[in-house]
Amino acid sequence: MTLDILRRELKKRGQRITYQRELILKIFMESENAHFGAEEIYRLLLEKRSRISKATVYRTLALLADFGILNKIEFGDGIVRYELASFDGKSHNHLICKICGKVVEFESDKLDELMETISKETGYRIENYQVKFYGICPDCFKKILRNDDNQKIASESVK
Template structure:
């Protein structure tokens, strides 16, 4: 709890230093991103806070997520047609995503700087960042799959 409060306070300070006004809505959105320990969509954030701010607009959520993105506090994970997810992150990390249920789990892996270096050399680009995602089946969905196979055998 106090760790989270600390995280939020640090983030707030960082925003103030960047000249960003701290409104109650901003504070609440940021706090939720830290506390929820997941990768919520804009709508999830909106719904989670509507009891506290019955008049808050979705636009406010989107506006402020954009503000947070600019400062680097928050990263947006885009998925085509589906909703983006937003990730409050201090440390560089990657995501592994279940292709069956959509669950997202963080993992750490150092040393992809060389990929950036090689890409820069080969293409002539100057490199700023990269994105890596791994796709597969989470343990729960593996079990479900196994159970279904069992059922099939029985009813055969």
């Protein structure tokens, strides 16, 4: 994704890229798999010493979502997050760690096939879909295993 693409997409919708919009969109472009809530965007802007008020961040994110430049997305923790919309019409799905909140995206031909099967069975013309898998990421799982080991060692040394 480049700023030019975003500028063009905004223009198509009769909008232009303002200073604030550009700063916020750059944050999404700079990080891979960016799924940010307004508070996080505000914090990242502060780190860059950008002086944008929290109210402007909230308003700009909502506007960009209305324009279809950002997608609104929720992962069940009550935080409204945003991500850059994909303009290629492809569906992407999310793996969400319920411990650290890490989000990973994936695509799957098998899910595309499943969509077609269900479309045929139900007669629905399905346009897109989004699958969310909730669970524990490998890093958190390793930590859990390590803690279990430590506890085992601790209880054995008591014996």
